[in-house]
Amino acid sequence: MTKIGVIGSGAWGTALAQSFARHGHDVVLWARDESLAQTINQTRINKTYLPHHELHKNLYATADLGETCAADILVPVVPAQYMRAVLESMPRESIDGKTLVICAKGIEISSGKFMSQVASETCPGARIAILSGPNFAHEVAKGLPAAATLACHDLEGILPARDALASKSFRLYLTDDVIGTQIGGAVKNVIAIVSGIVAARNLGENARAAVVTRGLNEMARLSEAMGGRRETLMGLSGVGDLILTCSSMQSRNFSCGFALGEGKTIQDILTSRSGITEGIPTTEALAKLAAKNNIDMPIVAALQSCLSGEMDIDTAIHALMSRPLQAEFE
């Protein structure tokens, strides 16, 4: 039995906390909002972010970050754009020497950095790991079977955390490719937008499978160029997450792409919805990253051209289909 501090009480943080608590651990769940922490403790339900799930008795919520960070293993699950601020506000003395298992997906838009880089900069004394995979929060909260990739440069040092966080119904597969693991979670949102466009335009299932597969190839190319491996994208954090994200109107990114494909403008789509559609800023960040590192990412570039208004969708599709034929991997 380990004490686990889950930092962030959105749907995914709460679901993970529930999974760890059910597995027998003592879990402290940090909520930014004091009143949310109180109602979670009183009602055993996170009404705001994960209703319909009675939370396990081993789980305790608090708005005190210091109390949460006293746990043995720390699991930050705040949105990517808030990660740096939250990590910086954690008490230094309770981080050094511990394992941080980062569960946010995405790139810090202002810096173009991955979450592991943000964590290394802000918590140099900690062992940094990344957990990423095809995981709808409500299914993990229910205890349905799921699997994810757990990435850490220190494959020996991460074993106690892996053994604590994994269970029969939440399987964690190890890799030391920290960058490659994060690329899947970021790029899949972009490919999901494109997949939504293809669906809305009635281009067919063949076209959708092709664009998702070619998108995977762009992920793999980016991974290789950034020091990760191509192969990592074949795993749960790459292909797995793509499969989950690219075929479901449940995905905000897919439905955003669908609306774009129907002819709505990105301004109209974004003002009509609350919350973030992560793939939109990520597309811009990736297009910059690809240009800077001279990486060929034609699908990402085409979407960015559409979002910036440089190109209309039909022209972008035509341009992609008219590219010279090439080897499948080059």
Add this chain to the structure above:
Amino acid sequence: MTKIGVIGSGAWGTALAQSFARHGHDVVLWARDESLAQTINQTRINKTYLPHHELHKNLYATADLGETCAADILVPVVPAQYMRAVLESMPRESIDGKTLVICAKGIEISSGKFMSQVASETCPGARIAILSGPNFAHEVAKGLPAAATLACHDLEGILPARDALASKSFRLYLTDDVIGTQIGGAVKNVIAIVSGIVAARNLGENARAAVVTRGLNEMARLSEAMGGRRETLMGLSGVGDLILTCSSMQSRNFSCGFALGEGKTIQDILTSRSGITEGIPTTEALAKLAAKNNIDMPIVAALQSCLSGEMDIDTAIHALMSRPLQAEFE
């Protein structure tokens, strides 16, 4: 303008012939059945296998195999279990020195051999290529965008055929990994059955994404052990075809798995349907191949245990979920 002989007038053969004809080529489509060839020529429709598509005027059907084999490029599209017999009945003098683009997916069950091996044995004088990818026939017949992998050991020699068969709406990506390309098309049917079981058991989308991804890993491992590459399975013939097959009740294999997951016996399922559910014999062939070559393919093995009656589905799921945790790729 090239003369192309498409051998086999099922849905996929007819759709390919239509695609090539639309692209401006002179296409001869071989039908085993004389009367089918006649009605195709008279009505411009293949009522039996691809109704709803008026066939292009550049396409001509015949039951004369010799006439078909007089074409410049030969494209056999007969079912995997009939491939050897059809290739053997082609006139030798019209094969030698030509390119054969095999479009059947699957393993010859009696020998455990891939289609490229069957073709090399029966047509040693020909250049053998494999075309495989995420392609529903009716979409290709319509001219909707699609892409596939074209595999050949002779990457230079295949270029004229690639240039003839590819078009803006049917993109072909080259690889020299002939074995790896074929493994995707065979194993995906097995994974589709498992995916159907998971769906029927209401194990959730996370579990389905996980099992498809871990199935991809088994494909990749098999490819490596058989002299192919892991990477090839990341492409259109691997991931692409998995995406198309594993999420659709249109797939016979997925729906077979779904019925198994609902508790029907394999005997009842197979006697209630006409035609072949390819994944069933393929599972047995793959389980044998894996055992013989000492390759760890736990999902394939688990399905085979269920099909042979050694294990019930719940026990098999439990066993898979209880396997020791491991590195993501090993």
